[in-house]
Amino acid sequence: MKTLIIGPSWVGDMVMSQSLYKRLKDHHPDALIDVLAPAWCKPILERMPEVNRAIEMPVGHGQFSLSERWNLGRSLREEHYDHAYVLPNSAKSALIPLFANIPKRTGWKGEFRFGLLNDLRPDRKVFQYMVERYVALAHSKKTMLSEVNIQSVSNPSLEVDKGNQTACLQRFGISSQSPLVGLCPGAEFGPAKRWPDGHYTTIAKQLIEEGNQICLFGGPKDKPVTNSIRNALSDSQKSMCFDLAGETALVDAVDLLAACHTVFSNDSGLMHVAAAVGANIVAIYGSSSPKYTPPLSHCVKMVNTDIDCRPCFKRECPLGHLNCLNDLAPQQVMAAYKELNLSAQSEKQ
Known part of the structure; x- marks a missing residue:
C-alpha cells in the first residue's frame, strides 16, 4: 500500500x-x-x-x-x-x-x-x-x-529530540533545573484570536513570582507582541523570561515546547504543537471555538467568554470592540491553570 x-x-x-x-x-x-x-x-x-x-x-x-x-x-x-x-x-x-x-x-x-x-x-x-x-x-x-468519533481518534504525538532540546536550552541560557512555562501570544489568523498583551503580562508576572521561567514563543511577526510583554516586566522578572519569537526554527520550537510543563496559548498552530508534545495546555479562545479545532490532548483547559457575538470566526472583530478577548480576565485564565495542575497532580498520585 x-x-x-x-x-x-x-x-x-x-x-x-x-x-x-x-x-x-x-x-x-x-x-x-x-x-x-x-x-x-x-x-x-x-x-x-x-x-x-x-x-x-x-x-x-x-x-x-x-x-x-x-x-x-x-x-x-x-x-x-x-x-x-x-x-x-x-x-x-x-x-x-x-x-x-x-x-x-x-x-x-x-x-x-x-x-x-x-x-x-x-x-x-x-x-x-x-x-x-x-x-x-x-x-x-x-x-x-x-x-469515527472524537473518542476513537488517536491524538497527534510528535517525537521530541532530547539532544536538540538540551542544546536549545543551553543556547538561550534557560535553566533545566527550574520549571518552564510557555506563552504563545500570537495568532497568524488575525487579531480576533489574540488575547491582549497586557493580560499575558499579568500571567507572566504571576508565574514568575511562583518560581517559573517563561518562554515566549512565536514567529518573526509576533516579535512586537512578545517584546511588549517582556518589556512590561521588572528587570528581575526579565531575567526569568526568554523571548524566543523569531529566534527558533520550527523544529526547535517543538523541542522547547516539550520542555514546558504548561503552555498558555491562543488558538494557533503552536497550541496544537504543544498538545502533540505532551505539555499541559491552557487554550484561550476569542473569535474561534474549541468545538471545531480543540487541542488534542487529555491535559487541557479551554477558556473563553460567553458573550452573545462569539464565536464569529472573523479575523478582525466586526463590532470593533474585541470584548470576547478583552473581557476574558487573567484571573479566569489562572484559575483554569490551577485546576489543570491539580488534576495533573492527582493523576500522577
Missing part, C-alpha cells in the same frame, strides 16, 4: 493530520505514507514516525500554477502510488494526484472537484471536528459514520 497525502498548509492542521496517518497505519501497518506539503512542514512531518517521506510542494499557498502542478504530477507517476488523500478543499489541491495517475483519489466535496476525485465524500459537516474529518477519509463512505 503506497499512499500520497496532499497535506494542509497551516501548522495546526498539519499536526492534526497525523491522526489520519495513524489510522491508515492501523489499517495497513506496512503502508508507505508520503506527504506533499509546503517546505516549512518538513520539520513537523519528520517528527511523525508514520510518515515515510515529506515531498516539498513547489507551488505557494493560494497559487494555481497549472504547469508546475502538471510537471510535479508527472514526476510522481514513477512512484506508482495506490491511493491519494487530498486534505485541502480546493480544486487545485486535487490536480496533482490526477496528473500522477493515482488510481484512487479520496477527499471531501469542495470547489469543483467532481472528476478530480473518484472517492468523493459528500458533506464534511457530518463530523463536528476537523480531526474527525481527516480520520474519516481512512474509512469507506459506508462505515465512516459508525467508525
Whole structure:
C-alpha cells in the first residue's frame, strides 16, 4: 500500500493530520505514507514516525500554477502510488494526484472537484471536528459514520529530540533545573484570536513570582507582541523570561515546547504543537471555538467568554470592540491553570 497525502498548509492542521496517518497505519501497518506539503512542514512531518517521506510542494499557498502542478504530477507517476488523500478543499489541491495517475483519489466535496476525485465524500459537516474529518477519509463512505468519533481518534504525538532540546536550552541560557512555562501570544489568523498583551503580562508576572521561567514563543511577526510583554516586566522578572519569537526554527520550537510543563496559548498552530508534545495546555479562545479545532490532548483547559457575538470566526472583530478577548480576565485564565495542575497532580498520585 503506497499512499500520497496532499497535506494542509497551516501548522495546526498539519499536526492534526497525523491522526489520519495513524489510522491508515492501523489499517495497513506496512503502508508507505508520503506527504506533499509546503517546505516549512518538513520539520513537523519528520517528527511523525508514520510518515515515510515529506515531498516539498513547489507551488505557494493560494497559487494555481497549472504547469508546475502538471510537471510535479508527472514526476510522481514513477512512484506508482495506490491511493491519494487530498486534505485541502480546493480544486487545485486535487490536480496533482490526477496528473500522477493515482488510481484512487479520496477527499471531501469542495470547489469543483467532481472528476478530480473518484472517492468523493459528500458533506464534511457530518463530523463536528476537523480531526474527525481527516480520520474519516481512512474509512469507506459506508462505515465512516459508525467508525469515527472524537473518542476513537488517536491524538497527534510528535517525537521530541532530547539532544536538540538540551542544546536549545543551553543556547538561550534557560535553566533545566527550574520549571518552564510557555506563552504563545500570537495568532497568524488575525487579531480576533489574540488575547491582549497586557493580560499575558499579568500571567507572566504571576508565574514568575511562583518560581517559573517563561518562554515566549512565536514567529518573526509576533516579535512586537512578545517584546511588549517582556518589556512590561521588572528587570528581575526579565531575567526569568526568554523571548524566543523569531529566534527558533520550527523544529526547535517543538523541542522547547516539550520542555514546558504548561503552555498558555491562543488558538494557533503552536497550541496544537504543544498538545502533540505532551505539555499541559491552557487554550484561550476569542473569535474561534474549541468545538471545531480543540487541542488534542487529555491535559487541557479551554477558556473563553460567553458573550452573545462569539464565536464569529472573523479575523478582525466586526463590532470593533474585541470584548470576547478583552473581557476574558487573567484571573479566569489562572484559575483554569490551577485546576489543570491539580488534576495533573492527582493523576500522577
